[in-house]
Amino acid sequence: MDLNLRKAILSNIATNDQSQLEATIVDAIQSGEEKMLPGLGVLFELIWNQSDTAEKQEMIEALEQGVKNAVSE
Incomplete structure (x- = not known):
């Protein structure tokens, strides 16, 4: 069985609007x-690939802070 998870996920959200995408993220x-x-992970990959260098740096900083907060809880 050849299952391409990335393609399946993208197919499931292909017609979603912004509010549906947000609901998917929040629900997950x-x-x-x-x-x-x-x-x-697939959604993050899409965001990452559409982001410029400054946005990527901002995400990395937010991720670093989130990891530190999660570990300290």
Whole structure:
């Protein structure tokens, strides 16, 4: 069986508008289910690839702070 998870995820969200995309992200995070992590990874990849250098640096800084906060909790 040749399952391309990335293509399947993109196909599932291809027609979503901004509010639907946001709802997908919020639901995935709030559910806390591990099975949602690949989908979030694909969404992050899309964001990363569409971002310029300054935006990427901002995301890295936010990620670093988030990791520090999560570890200290």
